[in-house]
Amino acid sequence: MGLLQERLGHYDRPQHYKEMGIYPYFREIEGKQGTEVIMEGKPVLMFGSNAYTGLTGDERVIKAGIAAMEKYGSGCAGSRFLNGTLDIHVQLEKELAGFVGKQEALCFPTGFTVNSGVLGVLTDRHDYIICDDRDHASIVDGVRGSFSHRLKYKHNDMCDLESQLCRLPADAVKLIVVDGVFSMEGDLAPLPKIIELKKKYPGTAVMVDEAHGIGVFGRQGRGVCDHFGVTDDVDLIMGTFSKSLASIGGFIAADSAIINYLRHHTRTYIFSASCTPAATAAAREALHIIQSEPERIERLWDVTNYALKCFREAGFEIGDTESPIIPLYVRDVDKTFLVTKLAFDAGVFINPVIPPACAPQDTLVRYALMATHTKEQVDKSVERLSKVFRELDIIK
DSSP, X not given: OOHHHHXXXXXXXXXXHHHHTOOOSSOOOXXXXXXXXXXXXXXXXXXXXXXXXXXXXXXHHHHHHHHHHHHHOSOOSSBTTTTOOOHHXXXXXXXXXXXXXXXXXXXXXXXXXXXXXXXXXXXXXXXXXXXXXXXXXXXXXXXXXXXXXXXXXXXXXXXXXXXXXXTSOTTSOEEEEEESBOTTTOOBOOHHHHHHHHHHSTTEEEEEEOTTTTTTSSGGGOOHHHHHTOGGGOSEEEEESSSTTSSSOEEEEEOHHHHHHHHHHOHHHHSSBOOOHHHHHHHHHHHHHHHHOHHHHHHHHXXXXXXXXXXXXXXXXXXXXXXXXXXXXXXXXXXXXXXXXXXXXXXXXXXXXXXXXXOGGGOEEEEEOOTTOOHHHHHHHHHHHHHHHHHXXXXX
């Protein structure tokens, strides 16, 4: 055995939880993702998906992907920079830019590569990137790749953010990067207050990750920036296809000067193969659907508000969520895994959230809703989860 294998072989936490029978990852789904999925040969209620619009199994989206594969093939065999640009890539970028209210957009093969690539090149060594301490891992990795000074502020704490901004030089770029909707806790960034600080301190710019906001908030699902009416004051808007847009990929939208620079400098864009034809066409079709079916987002909010009410009445601790993401706090790693297993045994799929995705004292299971969920499905899940949480003495 080599030194590398010997060193890495000491990592045995997964084996520990497998022996306990509560290892919660890589569970296999045997078909399309919807409000109910087949796992281990049995139906399970799916409350662990990010498909907020419920479009992953929509026949129109599937047909669009098939038609694109038949026309363009299965892949592009190269990067956008060289041979991998299709006309549908350009069409989707134009539509996304218009949708989120910016001049131009760039599409990437995944949402993670948007943040990890853009943040590495957007500012230089004399500048500052300031992040909320609960920003997504892709933002964290992107900031690590930057030569800029890196700062954090306490979650949604505008006093802490201002205390850092006021100490920074006026002639440096100060880029505030924040999730519009925080993916684990479901609460929103206070974007109006962040924009106030941007205007107060010269040289400040704002980038908002709308991964969990698009298809959920704002007019026709345009996101949290639209919801708060601050789109024009936000410099960069990032989004993904893997959630409300029922595909895989991501994008960054901004004014033409920023996009022109990113198009020629972002390594994860230049050196990654472009989005597949099927993924691109599927995302574009989903974008069309959410704009033409406002009732879909209305249904999402109807079932979300119903679920929030049910969990609160049942005595769950759900924090400050304002979205279809509902954290059910457990506050113990082993119990969080046990809850996940017992819920699955009872026919409910939820996701465990442990460090580094949260603080050790804030472990939770993440329950998320889709527009296609019914109130009856919510009732069943709340009843079953209540039984599990009571058995483990998490709620009374």
